[in-house]
Amino acid sequence: MDFQHSPRSLELQERVRQFMRAHVEPVEELYYEQVKPEAARYKTPPVLQDLKKMAREQGLWNLFLSGEHGPGLTNLEYAPVKEIMGRILWAPEVFNCSAPDVGNMEVLATYGTKAQQERWLKPLLDGRIRSGFSMTEPQVASSDATNIQCAITRDGNDYVINGRKWFTSGAMNEDCEILIVMGKTAPDDPDRHRQQSMILVPRNTPGVHVVRDMLTYGYDDAPSGHPEIVYDNVRVPVENILLGEGRGFEIAQGRLGPGRIHHCMRLIGCAQRALELMCRRAVSRVAFGKPLAEQGSVREDIAHSFCEIAQARLLTLQAADKMDREGNKAARDLIAAAKIVVPGMAARVIDRAIQIHGAAGVSQDTFLARAYVYARFIRIGDGPDQVHLAAVGKELIKRGGVMG
Numbered sequence: 001m002d003f004q005h006s007p008r009s010l011e012l013q014e015r016v017r018q019f020m021r022a023h024v025e026p027v028e029e030l031y032y033e034q035v036k037p038e039a040a041r042y043k044t045p046p047v048l049q050d051l052k053k054m055a056r057e058q059g060l061w062n063l064f065l066s067g068e069h070g071p072g073l074t075n076l077e078y079a080p081v082k083e084i085m086g087r088i089l090w091a092p093e094v095f096n097c098s099a100p101d102v103g104n105m106e107v108l109a110t111y112g113t114k115a116q117q118e119r120w121l122k123p124l125l126d127g128r129i130r131s132g133f134s135m136t137e138p139q140v141a142s143s144d145a146t147n148i149q150c151a152i153t154r155d156g157n158d159y160v161i162n163g164r165k166w167f168t169s170g171a172m173n174e175d176c177e178i179l180i181v182m183g184k185t186a187p188d189d190p191d192r193h194r195q196q197s198m199i200l201v202p203r204n205t206p207g208v209h210v211v212r213d214m215l216t217y218g219y220d221d222a223p224s225g226h227p228e229i230v231y232d233n234v235r236v237p238v239e240n241i242l243l244g245e246g247r248g249f250e251i252a253q254g255r256l257g258p259g260r261i262h263h264c265m266r267l268i269g270c271a272q273r274a275l276e277l278m279c280r281r282a283v284s285r286v287a288f289g290k291p292l293a294e295q296g297s298v299r300e301d302i303a304h305s306f307c308e309i310a311q312a313r314l315l316t317l318q319a320a321d322k323m324d325r326e327g328n329k330a331a332r333d334l335i336a337a338a339k340i341v342v343p344g345m346a347a348r349v350i351d352r353a354i355q356i357h358g359a360a361g362v363s364q365d366t367f368l369a370r371a372y373v374y375a376r377f378i379r380i381g382d383g384p385d386q387v388h389l390a391a392v393g394k395e396l397i398k399r400g401g402v403m404g
């Protein structure tokens with residue numbers, strides 16, 4: 001087992017680290033300031049536009065993609081790079097590496113027709129537009145995709161879409177031009193995994209109604225948002241179907257694997273930053289006659305945090321390595337294991353950092369409150385903990401407790 005990153009990964013880590021220090025860290029708060037005015041709430045802030053241009057010029061762009069569109073990093077090589085981006089919640093978009101666009105680009109690259117790629121993948125790869133992934137519905141338990149109710153009905157040369165979705169991340173943003181919508185084309189098919197399809201819906205299609213933005217712990221996550229959307233007799237041409245009728249479940253499985261591991265990589269970056277903040281805080285405050293750093297419980301919190309981050313990082317790298325060697329499907333259970341471990345770990349570490357910062361920890365003066373919300377919601381988003389636990393438990397029982 002080689003614990004050294006490849007020269008290519010090390011070089012990109014250093015370049016992204018330098019870029020973050022020089023250009024992103026100094027404007028972390030300015031980003032939030034620029035989206036504060038009501039009129040600018042869901043517009044891409046100028047500071048982000050400038051950074052995207054700069055990152056692209058420096059070749060720090062689409063780093064997640066292999067082949068002609070990106071530098072061709074493996075998942076194992078990309079993981080530490082993404083961890084560095086993850087230290088600032090909005091930074092992945094600077095490098096065109098943000099959710100949900102990454103997953104949507106991968107769907108279009110893997111399953112899209114040439115025409116679909118030309119129309120939607122190209123501008124996404126260029127960072128000119130953004131996208132949404134519309135699967136979850138308020139009225140059914142959407143962690144079980146077979147419950148999805150949204151109807152996609154063939155009518156001549158069109159499909160007509162009727163349904164209600166929520167938490168379609170990114171769809172409040174004015175640059176979001178395309179939505180990948182999951183619905184049912186064959187609700188009566190006895191094979192419950194062949195009932196669903198995915199279809200491309202331009203956001204400006206008549207009948208696409210954004211009802212409201214959903215908040216997470218009171219945050220609206222502007223300028224991206226997570227809106228509730230009603231699709232009311234939305235008509236798109238048949239060419240907009242992805243891969244074909246009945247293939248939606250298959251695409252969802254393919255999409256969620258990389259998406260999940262990317263969230264893990266980012267969250268490790270958040271947790272690592274929280275740990276560093278904890279250490280700084282410990283030496284800068286005195287309570288009851290001695291620095292916090294000399295309190296046993298503070299040292300324990302810091303030590304526990306280091307241990308938990310290191311464990312979670314290794315599991316994530318193991319999953320990434322298996323994806324590279326054997327494919328996303330073979331790595332499914334290790335990805336699920338990382339998805340169980342990492343968000344919980346990050347929420348615990350960030351919570352300890354919040355505690356040591358006292359009132360400042362829950363305020364707007366550190367990144368901790370927002371980071372906590374992110375870690376907490378990822379325990380639900382892209383599959384709740386319990387769903388992954390059930391899958392991993394089942395597999396382990398089948399294999400007598402051994403998983404490699």
Ligand SMILES: Cc1cc2nc3c(=O)[nH]c(=O)nc-3n(C[C@H](O)[C@H](O)[C@H](O)COP(=O)(O)OP(=O)(O)OC[C@H]3O[C@@H](n4cnc5c(N)ncnc54)[C@H](O)[C@@H]3O)c2cc1C
Pocket residue numbers: 100132133134135136137140141142143144166167168169170216226377380381382383384385386387390
């Ligand atoms: C901030 C945020 C952003 C999101 N972005 C998107 C997005 O861009 N696109 C999108 O389509 N969706 C998105 N989601 C939705 C997310 O993927 C769903 O919330 C998730 O899949 C769970 O579905 P649900 O909310 O319907 O919960 P349900 O399916 O109703 O599950 C509720 C709870 O039931 C329990 N449960 C479920 N299954 C089991 C089981 N097998 N065993 C034991 N307990 C179980 C779990 O505790 C689970 O949390 C987002 C969610 C959030 C919070």
